[in-house]
Amino acid sequence: MKRINLLLATSAAVSLAAGSAFAADMANEMTIVSWGGAYSASQLNAYHNPYSEKTGVKIINDESSPEAVAKLRAMKEANNLTWDLVDVEAADAIRLCDEGLAMEIDADTQLADAPDGTKAKDDFGDLMVSDCFIPQIVFSTTFGYRKDMVPAGTEPPTGACDVFDLQKYPGKRALNKQPVANMEWALLCDGVAYEDVYDTLETDEGVARAFAKLDTIKDQTIWWTASAQPVQLLADGEIFMGSAYNGRLFAMIEEQKQPVGMAWDWQMFDIDGWVVPAGLPEDRLARVMDYLYFATDTQRLADQAKYISYGPARKSSAPLVGKHATLGIEMAPHMPTDPNNAKHTFVNNYTWWADYRDDLDAKFQAWLAN
Amino acid sequence: MTEATTQPGRVLAADGTPLKRSLARALRMQKIRALMLVAPLLIFVLVTFIAPIADMLFRSIENQVVKDTIPRTVEALDSWDPHSTELPPEAVFAALQADLVEAVDQKTHTRLGSRLNYEYSGAASLLRKTGRGVEKMKAPYQEAFLKVDKDWGDLELWRTLYIYSPAYTNGYFLNAVDLKKGIDGPEARPENEQIYILLFKRTMFMSLVITFSCIMLGYPVAWILANIRARTANLLMILVLLPFWTSLLVRTSAWKVMLQQEGVINETLVWLGLVADNDRLILINNQFGTIVAMTHILLPFMILPMYSVMKTIPPSYLRAAKSLGATNWTAFWRVYFPQSVPGIGAGSILVFILAIGYYITPEIVGGTDGTFISNRIAYHISKSLNWGLGAALGAILLGAVLLLYYVYDKIVGIDNVKLGG
Numbered sequence: 182m183k184r185i186n187l188l189l190a191t192s193a194a195v196s197l198a199a200g201s202a203f204a205a206d207m208a209n210e211m212t213i214v215s216w217g218g219a220y221s222a223s224q225l226n227a228y229h230n231p232y233s234e235k236t237g238v239k240i241i242n243d244e245s246s247p248e249a250v251a252k253l254r255a256m257k258e259a260n261n262l263t264w265d266l267v268d269v270e271a272a273d274a275i276r277l278c279d280e281g282l283a284m285e286i287d288a289d290t291q292l293a294d295a296p297d298g299t300k301a302k303d304d305f306g307d308l309m310v311s312d313c314f315i316p317q318i319v320f321s322t323t324f325g326y327r328k329d330m331v332p333a334g335t336e337p338p339t340g341a342c343d344v345f346d347l348q349k350y351p352g353k354r355a356l357n358k359q360p361v362a363n364m365e366w367a368l369l370c371d372g373v374a375y376e377d378v379y380d381t382l383e384t385d386e387g388v389a390r391a392f393a394k395l396d397t398i399k400d401q402t403i404w405w406t407a408s409a410q411p412v413q414l415l416a417d418g419e420i421f422m423g424s425a426y427n428g429r430l431f432a433m434i435e436e437q438k439q440p441v442g443m444a445w446d447w448q449m450f451d452i453d454g455w456v457v458p459a460g461l462p463e464d465r466l467a468r469v470m471d472y473l474y475f476a477t478d479t480q481r482l483a484d485q486a487k488y489i490s491y492g493p494a495r496k497s498s499a500p501l502v503g504k505h506a507t508l509g510i511e512m513a514p515h516m517p518t519d520p521n522n523a524k525h526t527f528v529n530n531y532t533w534w535a536d537y538r539d540d541l542d543a544k545f546q547a548w549l550a551n
Numbered sequence: 552m553t554e555a556t557t558q559p560g561r562v563l564a565a566d567g568t569p570l571k572r573s574l575a576r577a578l579r580m581q582k583i584r585a586l587m588l589v590a591p592l593l594i595f596v597l598v599t600f601i602a603p604i605a606d607m608l609f610r611s612i613e614n615q616v617v618k619d620t621i622p623r624t625v626e627a628l629d630s631w632d633p634h635s636t637e638l639p640p641e642a643v644f645a646a647l648q649a650d651l652v653e654a655v656d657q658k659t660h661t662r663l664g665s666r667l668n669y670e671y672s673g674a675a676s677l678l679r680k681t682g683r684g685v686e687k688m689k690a691p692y693q694e695a696f697l698k699v700d701k702d703w704g705d706l707e708l709w710r711t712l713y714i715y716s717p718a719y720t721n722g723y724f725l726n727a728v729d730l731k732k733g734i735d736g737p738e739a740r741p742e743n744e745q746i747y748i749l750l751f752k753r754t755m756f757m758s759l760v761i762t763f764s765c766i767m768l769g770y771p772v773a774w775i776l777a778n779i780r781a782r783t784a785n786l787l788m789i790l791v792l793l794p795f796w797t798s799l800l801v802r803t804s805a806w807k808v809m810l811q812q813e814g815v816i817n818e819t820l821v822w823l824g825l826v827a828d829n830d831r832l833i834l835i836n837n838q839f840g841t842i843v844a845m846t847h848i849l850l851p852f853m854i855l856p857m858y859s860v861m862k863t864i865p866p867s868y869l870r871a872a873k874s875l876g877a878t879n880w881t882a883f884w885r886v887y888f889p890q891s892v893p894g895i896g897a898g899s900i901l902v903f904i905l906a907i908g909y910y911i912t913p914e915i916v917g918g919t920d921g922t923f924i925s926n927r928i929a930y931h932i933s934k935s936l937n938w939g940l941g942a943a944l945g946a947i948l949l950g951a952v953l954l955l956y957y958v959y960d961k962i963v964g965i966d967n968v969k970l971g972g
Contacts, residue, residue, distance in 0.1 A: 251933040276936060279661035279675060353812075388743075403836050406914055418813050532676050539935055540672040540744075546927070547746040549919040550753075 207468040208265075210239045215268040217244035219432060223488035224268075226506070228476040235475070238468065249273065253282045253458055262458055265469045268317070271310045271452040272361075275535045278313035283456040285312040291470055293478035295497035304479070304495045308452050310531045315477055316454040316494035318485065321517035321526070322362050323448035325415055325430040326350075326422035328440045340446020340525070342370035344422055345398055355411040355423030358404035360545040361534055362424065362449045365527055367394035369447060375525075379533050388541070392548050404549070415441055427517050431490035435508060435515070445522040451529050452494065492518040608949075611942035614720040617712070620663040621650035625716040633713045633734040638704060644692035651685040669937050670722070670732075671711040677702050710734055723943035747944065750924040755951070757842060757923070758906035764846040765853040765902045766895060773857035773894070778866070788858075795851040803912050806844040810835035810916075836918030844916050849905055853898035860894030860969050893969035900959065900968065904952060924948060 213229070215221045221242060229240045245252055249267050256262050269277065277283040286292075288309060292301040302309060308316040324341060330352060331337045338344075344354050344366070356363050368378050368387065371394045381387035403420060405411045411425040412433050422444065433439045455477070457469055475481065482493035483501035490512060493499065502512050513519055517526075564573040586593075618625050623646035631639040654660035664678030681699050688695040696703040714732050715722060722732040729745040730737040772791065776784050794802060809815045812831045820826040834840055864887060872882035910925035917923070924944060931941035959965070 248933045250936060254936060254938075276665065279665045279679065280936065281658050281662055404919060417811065419811050536668060536673045536676050539669055539937065542930075542935070543744045543746060547744055547749075550746055550749055550922075 206464050207471060208465040209237070209468075210241065211265040211465065211468055211472065212241045212243055212263060213266045213268070214243045214245050214249055214264050216246045219428065219489055220491075223485050223491075226488050227485035228472075228481055231481070232472055232475050236471075238472075250276060250282075253277060254280065256458070257282055257460065262460055264458055265461065265465055266472065267456050267458060268453060269456055271308075271314060271316070271454065271529070271531045272534055272538070274314035274454065274456050275311045275531055277456055278311045279535070282459055283313035284459045284461075286315060286457065286473075288315065291474065293474055295479050295495065297497065299497060301477075304497050306496060307528075308454075308494050310452065313456050314452075314454050315456075315473065316452045317477065317482065318453050318489075318491035318494055319450055319518055320453060320491045321427045321448040321450050322357065322424050323427050323430070323517070324422050324444040325411070325425055325433070325441045326444055327415060327418060327420075328442050330418070330421045337442055338422060338444045340444050340448075341366045341424075342447065343444060344424075345370050345394065347398060347401060350421060352421030353401055353403060353419060354398055355403045355405050355414050355420045355425075357411075357424055358406050358549070360541040361529065361538070362527075363395060364388075364391045364541065364545075365449070366447065367391040369527070370394065375527070378527075379530050382537070382541070388544060392544075395548070415439070427515075428490050431515050435505075435510065443522075445517075445524070447525045447527055448517055448522065449527045449529055450517065453491075454494065486512050486516065490515040492516040607938075607942050608946050609942075610938050611723050611940075611946050612719045612721065613939065614666075614715060614722070615718045616663055616666045617716050618718050620654050620659050621647060623647075624650050624712075628709075628713055628716060631709070631713065633710050636706065638693065638706070639709055641691060641693050644696055645690065647696070648685060648688050648692045651682060655682045655685055665936070667711060667715070669726075669935075669940070670715060671708055673702060674708070674711075677708075723939040724947070726940055727943040727947055747924070747927065750922070750927060751947070751951070753920075753922075754907055754924045754948075757838065757845075757921070758903050760842055761845050761849060761906045762853075762899050762903045764842065765850055766899065768846065769850055769853035769857055769898065770891075770895070773854050773861055776854070776858045777861035777864075791851055791854050794847065799848065799911060800915075802848055803844055803915050806840070806847070806916060807835060810840055810843065835916050836921070838917075838921040840916040840918070841913050841921035844912050845906060845909060848912060849902045852901045852905060856897040856901065856969070857891065857894035860897070861891050864890045892963070893967050896959075896963055896968040900956070903955075907948065907952060 213224075215224055221244060225242070229242070232238065233240055243264065246268050249269050250273050253264070253267065256264070267283075274283065278285070288301040288305065292315065294300055295304045305316050308319070310316075324338065324344060326338050328337065332350070335349060338346075338350055343350055344356075364382055365378050368381055368391050369375065371390060373381050373387075373390075382391065403414060403423075405414070405423070408426050408429055411420075411423040412429045414420045414423060415425070416433065416437075416439055427443070427448070430441065430443055434441050434443070455473065457466070457473070461469065477495075479495050479497045480501065482495050483498040483503075485491070486493055486498075486502045487504070487506040493502065499518070502516065504510060505512055514521065517523065562570040564570045566573070624643060627643040627646040628639060631643060651660055654663065660678050660682045661675070664675040667674035667678070677700055681696070681703075684699060693703075702708060710733075714720075714734060720732065725732050725737050727747055729740050729748050731740050732738075776787055776791070779787075807814070811817070812833065814834075816834060817826065817831045821828050821831065826832060834843075868886050868890070869882050872886040873879070877885065907923075908925050910923060910929050913921055913923045914926055914929075917926070925948075928941050928944050928948075931937045931944070956965075
């Protein structure tokens with residue numbers, strides 16, 4: 182008995198010492214890179230502020246995510262890593278992981294379990310598209326349309342395929358100036374079965390078929406490059422319908438009360454999440470992992486949905502999604518993952534795009550230019 | 552007897568050393584002092600400007616990643632004939648296995664994958680996938696590799712590996728001019744992938760149009776500024792400089808508001824009845840929009856050098872010409888204009904060189920046919936991470952500008968350029 186007590190006491194002392202040594206070895210400041218705007222604000226409210234309150238750590242917000250891939254590489258080459266955690270899209274995470282610029286993370290041991298004890302890897306499920314990537318939110322590229330420009334006596338558009346129907350819905354369209362999503366929609370709306378889309382795109386005939394479909398609306402399309410553009414074009418009445426990120430459309434419809442409706446069918450799912458730059462010094466790495474454990478748990482991910490209409494990446498977070506923090510409306514129906522919105526969804530095949538992006542991008546740009 | 556008399560023709564300084572040497576020493580001291588004075592700037596320019604550019608340009612030929620990641624394979628592959636219709640021998644596969652085991656250990660195999668993926672779509676995931684089980688592979692290796700993925704049996708993949716195994720390559724430059732590095736030298740790219748030559752031509756053409764519009768619009772303004780009362784000129788000068796001080800993005804966005812179909816110009820035209828409501832003019836998201844916006848943005852760079860040159864042309868010359876019987880036009884064309892050419896030259900070089908590298912404005916208002924080569928360079932630097940291709944495109948652009956500068960020097964003469972009086 183005595184011996185057991187002694188053993189317990191020692192182990193407690195050791196773990197206590199280890200614990201305090203651990204805390205002392207963590208950096209007191211961290212730079213987190215994200216996208217800015219409403220999205221950064223939602224992270225600030227859901228993650229950064231609670232974490233700072235809990236630990237007293239100062240979090241510096243850098244809004245460089247749009248050029249994160251190139252900057253991380255430049256930092257690595259200059260051997261001067263100033264970022265601790267970076268918010269990127271899944272496709273970029275794969276690239277960063279391949280280039281050895283992001284660190285591999287074992288979700289099961291380094292991230293929190295779900296409240297019911299499910300391991301993190303199972304909780305995130307298919308969304309963990311790369312060993313370096315910790316998913317945060319699911320967003321979608323979907324369509325918004327001007328309600329006041331729907332021709333009289335016509336049903337309003339319901340989804341991506343209506344963008345190709347110039348007879349029924351005349352007027353300008355806006356699409357993202359990149360092959361991703363547009364090529365898939367073109368094939369899908371041309372009658373290719375969902376499961377055959379990527380196989381078809383691997384062939385020259387498939388690519389030609391997609392471009393032929395896009396050709397039918399080419400001279401009616403404005404191509405956007407920044408996510409604020411399609412929303413602005415809709416607000417100005419420059420276009421009848423356009424693809425945009427669902428969170429931007431939500432803000433436009435619910436916060437700014439613009440006469441715009443959503444056409445959810447065949448929305449393109451995409452994931453956004455964290456990567457940790459490879460080669461962080463130990464104290465900063467310890468701090469980042471501590472932050473990640475906190476910021477990617479079930480409750481925190483559900484909290485973020487109070488501030489922006491993007492779905493939490495953990496399955497266990499979904500039931501916890503509540504009302505919008507300031508508007509007071511129920512957020513669940515505005516999530517891309519809501520069953521009413523997700524009748525037909527398209528899941529972006531990141532690994533496929535990582536392989537074919539360069540090739541198809543060259544073809545896409547050549548198609549655009551000619 | 553003094554030395555001077557023994558060596559006739561040598562003049563001595565006061566301290567007895569030959570004057571020539573003494574003078575050279577004094578001059579050398581002066582040169583060193585001058586060099587010391589400019590040294591901070593020189594070093595600054597070298598470190599922050601020349602070195603990074605040289606480093607970036609070097610990437611356009613550098614290709615060490617293949618050789619560094621799979622050295623044994625590269626060596627073994629050397630004896631393989633890329634024209635043959637047979638896969639490389641077992642020894643190559645064995646070498647590849649050994650190389651990949653090491654590469655996986657250092658996590659460099661995926662870097663090789665992304666490098667090869669620029670030339671062979673699918674290489675990225677092929678290497679990622681192969682890396683997972685490569686350690687457990689057993690001989691015969693060819694079979695083992697083919698079992699992981701049948702792409703290892705694709706001759707094109709092996710040819711790509713063969714072509715890109717040297718440490719230096721001209722492959723990026725060939726890609727940058729719509730060609731492809733093949734086993735027998737450059738090959739043409741399929742037509743649906745050709746884009747860069749078109750963009751280079753368009754960039755040159757549009758920059759020339761923009762430069763020309765700036766001359767046409769800027770010349771009268773500079774003339775007025777140089778020939779009115781100083782106080783009014785200063786006031787007008789603020790109007791020229793005001794857009795100069797406004798953010799580029801704000802100016803570009805303002806043009807969007809002006810030119811779009813529901814924009815100010817179209818609204819006014821519809822209101823005046825000049826344009827039908829359902830047939831509004833398309834003024835933006837095309838070449839026209841880019842030219843308008845960029846001409847506006849670059850105009851001050853044209854007006855300022857022109858103004859400072861015109862300021863130095865004495866008005867009495869024009870009066871003299873007229874008093875000698877010249878018409879207004881002759882006096883302007885034969886007397887005033889030739890003297891203002893150095894200003895036009897300086898302005899044109901500034902505007903043209905700035906225009907050729909512009910990318911924010913074409914990105915925002917360029918649509919599909921108004922984008923420049925710099926938009927592609929930006930894409931390769933920040934999105935695809937294909938810095939080699941980006942560097943090659945940049946090097947070609949730099950070469951083109953230097954060539955044009957040379958031609959300009961031959962035709963107009965670079966001495967005939969003035970930024971001020």
